[in-house]
Amino acid sequence: MRTAEIPDIVIGRLPIYLRELELLAHNGQEVTSSHELGERLGISSAQIRKDLSWFGPFGKQGTGYHVNYLVEQLRKIMQVDREWPVAVVGAGDLGRALARYGGFAHRGFRITCIFDNDVAKIDTYVGNLRVMSTVDLKDEISLRGIQIAMVAVPAGSAQAVTNALVEAGVKAILNYAPITLSVPPDVHVQYIDPATHLQHMTYYLR
Amino acid sequence: MRTAEIPDIVIGRLPIYLRELELLAHNGQEVTSSHELGERLGISSAQIRKDLSWFGPFGKQGTGYHVNYLVEQLRKIMQVDREWPVAVVGAGDLGRALARYGGFAHRGFRITCIFDNDVAKIDTYVGNLRVMSTVDLKDEISLRGIQIAMVAVPAGSAQAVTNALVEAGVKAILNYAPITLSVPPDVHVQYIDPATHLQHMTYYLR
Numbered sequence: 001m002r003t004a005e006i007p008d009i010v011i012g013r014l015p016i017y018l019r020e021l022e023l024l025a026h027n028g029q030e031v032t033s034s035h036e037l038g039e040r041l042g043i044s045s046a047q048i049r050k051d052l053s054w055f056g057p058f059g060k061q062g063t064g065y066h067v068n069y070l071v072e073q074l075r076k077i078m079q080v081d082r083e084w085p086v087a088v089v090g091a092g093d094l095g096r097a098l099a100r101y102g103g104f105a106h107r108g109f110r111i112t113c114i115f116d117n118d119v120a121k122i123d124t125y126v127g128n129l130r131v132m133s134t135v136d137l138k139d140e141i142s143l144r145g146i147q148i149a150m151v152a153v154p155a156g157s158a159q160a161v162t163n164a165l166v167e168a169g170v171k172a173i174l175n176y177a178p179i180t181l182s183v184p185p186d187v188h189v190q191y192i193d194p195a196t197h198l199q200h201m202t203y204y205l206r
Numbered sequence: 207m208r209t210a211e212i213p214d215i216v217i218g219r220l221p222i223y224l225r226e227l228e229l230l231a232h233n234g235q236e237v238t239s240s241h242e243l244g245e246r247l248g249i250s251s252a253q254i255r256k257d258l259s260w261f262g263p264f265g266k267q268g269t270g271y272h273v274n275y276l277v278e279q280l281r282k283i284m285q286v287d288r289e290w291p292v293a294v295v296g297a298g299d300l301g302r303a304l305a306r307y308g309g310f311a312h313r314g315f316r317i318t319c320i321f322d323n324d325v326a327k328i329d330t331y332v333g334n335l336r337v338m339s340t341v342d343l344k345d346e347i348s349l350r351g352i353q354i355a356m357v358a359v360p361a362g363s364a365q366a367v368t369n370a371l372v373e374a375g376v377k378a379i380l381n382y383a384p385i386t387l388s389v390p391p392d393v394h395v396q397y398i399d400p401a402t403h404l405q406h407m408t409y410y411l412r
Contacts, residue, residue, distance in 0.1 A: 012406050015399075015403075016402065018405065019402065041386050078408055079411060092303075093299075096299065097298075097302075101299070101300070101400070103401055104400070107401040107405065147411055148404060148407070150400065171410075172404070172410070172411060174403050178309055179225075179229070180246060180248070193309075194309075194310070194398065195225075195313040197221075197380050198290075198292070198354060198380060199220070199284045199313065200218050200221055200396060201378035202284055202354070203220070204217075204377075204378070204394055205354075205378060
């Protein structure tokens, strides 16, 4: 089922499909169609059918998709049918907001540790989590076997933090610092930079 | 220069190029090449040349790009050679972090107002900004002529907030709520949902 040929852009749409299907399931809807999903997501129904067909025949012509079954299958495909421990680096406004964010719990993730290099923040609490020193980052992350981290430090510190995360065994980094990171080929990075998203849109404003 | 034919995926890469060029300029570098930019960004140099060629001949074979000139041109193309006022809706952890974030100032944006519907938050301050009631959202935003907003409210309120923003004249929305929004065709939406980004990466983890 998992082949190297599946384009990354297809993989990137799966979480969007899953999120919408989970919303339908939450609302008690049992069956949907590529047409309905497409309408709700602003994606063509043909695109949705094509994307899902990489992973198997999930629906029948004329009867649509069983929402709960497709949710379960997509969770397995994306490996979020489990709970991944996640580290947050940076206990500033953003890092603290991420550590307290309630939106990870039902989507496969739990923030289990948070680090900062500011002595004024170390040993303070963010929710239930004690802020640890970045001095202990490598040991703690490799000891806990954490593979996923979110980087919420200033741009000037982000590459050094990333290097430490990679040495500790992290394989997936969600980077909030406004800088492109350099990582080995087996480490995945996704970027969240609100100014970049805003600039993408101002191009179109008249 | 601005044509409807330019693919949106090209527009989406321009802010990444600009950000890296600004970093080079900040470091005092005067000239760069598509090869160097490509190395730093993990994008092929051919892709970069092709993307930039939509907008004009910015470099000469063999001499590369003048960093400051290209920065200036990209800012004009994306219309961030000015400062756009931006509204934040939601004064929770995330909304407050966004309102205080220092990374917008030099990239074309300034948060000028923040709204919440919680009476415990209304009239409190986030930095210099007084939290206003969402009751006043439409009037304030249309009065101020604001075209850009960031939505940082729970998923269940995001569509209603979006409708109010659109009625007030907002044309570009950066949505942090984990839900796909429905907007008229002339309104642009970009999405930031960390769980979606994380799920994209867990697909690849072994």
